[in-house]
């Protein structure tokens with residue numbers, strides 16, 4: 001009798017504590033809804049002005065609040081707005097020509113790639129080879145950072161898309177951006193406002209094909 005009353009009391013106390021005091025890991029069903037309904041918005045469909053500097057700081061801070069083995073912070077972010085995106089577009093076009101990838105005409109068209117959305121974040125994996133944490137694990141952390149930024153942007157009311165493509169692997173582009181040979185571009189993340197166009201839902205993976213409950217055999 002006593003123990004069941006005690007456990008009920010403990011349970012209620014725990015609930016009350018969680019509801020009123022706790023500032024972390026709060027039960028937030030709306031956050032789960034957001035994870036299950038988030039869609040990328042094509043960068044070319046975004047409109048301006050998009051997130052301002054204060055909003056971008058919030059988004060980037062969410063990007064840095066990720067699991068990170070060894071607390072190495074093995075990433076950095078380059079935020080481009082305005083003319084910087086045009087300069088990146090020119091660099092991409094120059095890279096396409098220098099690396100014999102395409103004709104001048106197509107390279108010219110690619111100049112607008114970086115100017116698709118109003119804000120572009122180049123997410124860079126910047127692992128440390130001197131630390132005992134495998135580089136692969138450090139690279140996983142930038143993936144988490146990118147996804148956190150997309151989710152944060154969505155939660156704050158902005159559209160976002162994670163792209164890579166030829167430019168993220170180009171030596172001309174990475175060198176021109178001051179990215180060292182040990183670093184990698186994990187993504188060009190575009191942020192903006194939603195335009196008129198509703199982003200279509202893509203087919204989602206078949207749950208059972210990707211989940212195994214228990215050990216094989």
Ligand SMILES: Cc1cc2nc3c(=O)[nH]c(=O)nc-3n(C[C@H](O)[C@H](O)[C@H](O)COP(=O)(O)O)c2cc1C
Nearest residue numbers: 038039040041161162163164165166186187201202
């Ligand atoms: C590392 C990475 C690179 C990607 N690069 C491209 C890309 O270059 N072009 C593209 O159309 N989608 C690319 N995607 C996919 C989109 O970001 C996105 O997943 C897709 O457009 C829609 O899925 P979502 O609505 O679940 O975000 C990439 C995804 C990842 C994780």
